[in-house]
Amino acid sequence: MFHTKKQYTHPPGILVSDHYIQSYGYSCYRPQGTKDWLIIYTLSGKGSIYNGTNGYLSCEEGTLTIVSPGITQDYFTEQGFIWNKMWAHFMPRLTWMDWIPSSNTDGPLIQLTIQNDSSRKAIESAFSRVISYRLYGDSILRDELTLNALEEIILLVASHNPSKRELDSRVQEVLNIITRNYMDHILIEDLGKSVCLSPSRLSHLFKEQVGDSIMETLMKYRFQQAEQLLKHTMRPITEIALAVGFPSPDYFSRQFSSHYGVTPSNYRKKFREGML
Template structure:
């Protein structure tokens, strides 16, 4: 029995994300859509092997492959084995495609031999959420769809392999050093030396993974610790500035207001 649902769509259309169709470990029949499909699709291969053709290019899809097909893109896929088992989701929503576009993931793509365990769990959970509640199930599944898109982004960004890469280990060492030594003087050269890479490479790693420069991150860590001291200690502003690594209270107050929109004194009063 095919475990798939095409829920009746009502006020779900007002949601930022909602599921149009979903299937869990389904036997995949041959598909040939010369005009594409109206909604974006994410498919995960569970068993067997398939093949997809887009724009004249054909790719074999082994177990644990993930592929994304944007709306209205002509495509064809079929099994290459006795049975090809896939899980899939078709979706829509006012924020779904804009979010994928913002992430640069709104184009046809496939990822072979990916870590699909969590993605399969999310699809299965969304399926049973919709199946168990005919009225509000798809509303609850909206959040699970968002979770699925994040998981797809993680696979697309190759985050799993990055976690074991030399660069990521280097970045983790720097983050730990900042957290432990934020109160003392820290220079960009110090951080690069700890990572064992050039300052330029370190800046690229920070920009790619944290969307900020190393010294910006250091300032944020210092301000976060200063906020805790403002609330939970009786130290004055000057003492807190010194304790969190700022050269003087004036610079600390100016930077704090830039980040938080209020002065340290005002923050303490509010909290």
């Protein structure tokens, strides 16, 4: 089953999540990956997921697999099995980036096997809440509840990852600068000076550790702020664009439409109509 229905992306948050029980014949193939992250937790059965030129990884009971943005998504139920899994497409909070482990396989994927029964139950419980909160009536609380439940999973993953990495302190400082000053005109050259790195070295290190470039991260954070203003205020689009750091309303509208698949005004309209 390959779902082609367009999803609206809104970092950070859960874009879509579900619990699938799929027999042999189920598959999904996205050669360019997605702009978001994908997390899969296998309850039982067996699936396979593409891990770059190193072939496929098995997804068996207790395995938790994370796919970062832009990585080919090619997975399916193994012959003779039923794949029982929980999954979510999400955009992480910037503060999660030092908790999400780097690849611990020979390819781009992150995969852990959760051995401890209590940890498995905790992850399963948190995942169940991620999925169930999408039906919660209050949209503001729904977003926060789902993010908190997913953050619980990310923390559990970090605590069980023997090779858990921490972000380079210079990358963390750049993330802190972005969250504090996203509305300002930010240059990579200035960020590099603030952490004593050349622009090229900082750009490479940041992309390596975070998964997105500095400008992509800044753009996503600005979208996050703009989205909240569109949802929960009646401030004009022009005012919102300038408030979150876009140089002009037209540029903001083009970038927002490209990222979300809908204009800012229509996004606000769909939210108020309960369509998001």
